[in-house]
Amino acid sequence: xxxxxxxxxxxxxxxxxxxxxxxxxxxxxxxxxxxxxxxxxxxxxxxxxxxxxxxxxxxxxxxxxxxxxxxxxxxxxxxxxxxxxxxxxxxxxxxxxxxxxxxxxxxxxxxxxxxxxxxxxxxxxxxxxxxxxxxxxxxxxxxxxxxxxxxxxxxxxxxxxxxxxxxxxxxxxxxxxxxxxxxxxxxxxxxxxxxxxxxxxxxxxxxxxxxxxxxxxxxxxxxxxxxxxxxxxxxxxxxxxxxxxxxxxxxxxxxxxxxxxxxxx
Numbered sequence: 001x002x003x004x005x006x007x008x009x010x011x012x013x014x015x016x017x018x019x020x021x022x023x024x025x026x027x028x029x030x031x032x033x034x035x036x037x038x039x040x041x042x043x044x045x046x047x048x049x050x051x052x053x054x055x056x057x058x059x060x061x062x063x064x065x066x067x068x069x070x071x072x073x074x075x076x077x078x079x080x081x082x083x084x085x086x087x088x089x090x091x092x093x094x095x096x097x098x099x100x101x102x103x104x105x106x107x108x109x110x111x112x113x114x115x116x117x118x119x120x121x122x123x124x125x126x127x128x129x130x131x132x133x134x135x136x137x138x139x140x141x142x143x144x145x146x147x148x149x150x151x152x153x154x155x156x157x158x159x160x161x162x163x164x165x166x167x168x169x170x171x172x173x174x175x176x177x178x179x180x181x182x183x184x185x186x187x188x189x190x191x192x193x194x195x196x197x198x199x200x201x202x203x204x205x206x207x208x209x210x211x212x213x214x215x216x217x218x219x220x221x222x223x224x225x226x227x228x229x230x231x232x233x234x235x236x237x238x239x240x241x242x243x244x245x246x247x248x249x250x251x252x253x254x255x256x257x258x259x260x261x262x263x264x265x
Contacts, residue, residue, distance in 0.1 A: 003254025009247025013063060020060035028057040029212045037230045047232045049222065055236050058214040063240065066215050069126055070195040073133035078188055080134065081141025082180070086172055088142065089149025100146070103139040111136035112198055119207045126209055129202060133195050144187050148180045182259040189252035193245050200241055216241050 025045070032052030040047040046055035088099040106114070115132040122128035152158070153176065161171045202208040203217025211218060216237040223233035 002250040003258070006247045006250030006252075006254060009243055010251060013067065013244055013247065016060055017064045017067060020064055024057045024060055026054035026057045028053065028061045028214055030054075037226065039230075040232055046236045047230065049219075049230075049233055050226060055219075055232065058219060059216070059236055059240055062214040062216045062219060062237065065126070065209060065213060066196060066199055066217070067244075069129050069199050069209070069215075070133075070192055072126075072130040073137065073195045073199075074188055074191045076130060076134035077137040077141050077191060078184060081138040082145050082177075082184060084138070085142040085145025086149055086176060086180075089146040090153050090168070090172055090176060096146075099142065103142045106135070106139045107143075109136075111194070112201060115198060115202060116205070116207065119202060124207055124210045129199055129208055132202075133198055136198070137191050137195065140191070141184075141187060144183055145180055148183050149176055152176055152179050186252060186256045186259060189248055189255060193248040193252070196241070196244060196248070 030053060032048070035044070035048050035052040036050055038044055038048040038052070044054050044056065046059065048054055049058070084099055084103075088096045088103075109117075111133075114136045115129075118132035118135060119128055122132060157175055158171060161175050166174065199208060199215065200217035200220070203215045204221045206218075206221065208217055209215050211222075219237040220234055220241075223230070223237070226233050
């Protein structure tokens with residue numbers, strides 16, 4: 001049941017993004033001061049902001065930007081973290097000690113603070129957010145993958161791979177990597193939710209994607225002076241963030257139950 005709800009919520013998000021690629025009610029960045037802070041009606045379903053821009057159109061574009069940034073950060077963190085985690089767990093020795101030393105040092109910093117520090121150096125842009133969030137979340141991936149690989153490398157099929165003449169790289173690619181996919185999939189869904197929330201937080205603090213490009217976070221930030229007179233400015237992006245996070249968490253729980261034979265039974 002949870003999985004169906006999660007898939008439904010994320011399906012609505014995906015349809016919104018696809019629809020936004022083909023059609024939007026208005027230009028998301030078109031200023032119309034004659035309709036500033038217009039209440040929701042048949043012309044502007046979600047109302048307009050202080051510059052007369054259509055909130056529905058900006059939310060649709062914000063969904064695309066926020067999701068692409070979050071997916072990019074998660075994909076980069078998973079690729080780098082999986083590679084380093086396999087090396088640390090399989091090769092062991094000084095490679096493991098060195099990688100874990102760096103990983104533990106990065107994990108000592110809260111993810112959002114580390115991302116803020118990197119954004120201060122890299123500047124405000126979509127690519128900078130992707131890199132900052134990837135650096136913040138890669139150590140978590142390394143830890144999970146390394147722990148899984150440490151268990152897998154002691155199994156009989158690893159010895160059989162060596163007996164068949166495979167070298168270390170072939171064994172890692174052919175036998176280790178396929179067996180760590182389930183925990184990586186579950187971790188990726190969790191990281192996507194955290195990345196989306198962190199991206200919104202960075203944009204809310206003013207170090208995310210620079211205006212006038214809309215994201216759910218900077219839409220929330222811009223709505224603060226008008227919460228008493230135009231509550232829809234904060235309600236719409238807030239519901240978008242909450243609905244997406246709920247869908248991701250429910251889907252992650254369902255995937256964990258489905259991929260774990262003990263839970264599935």
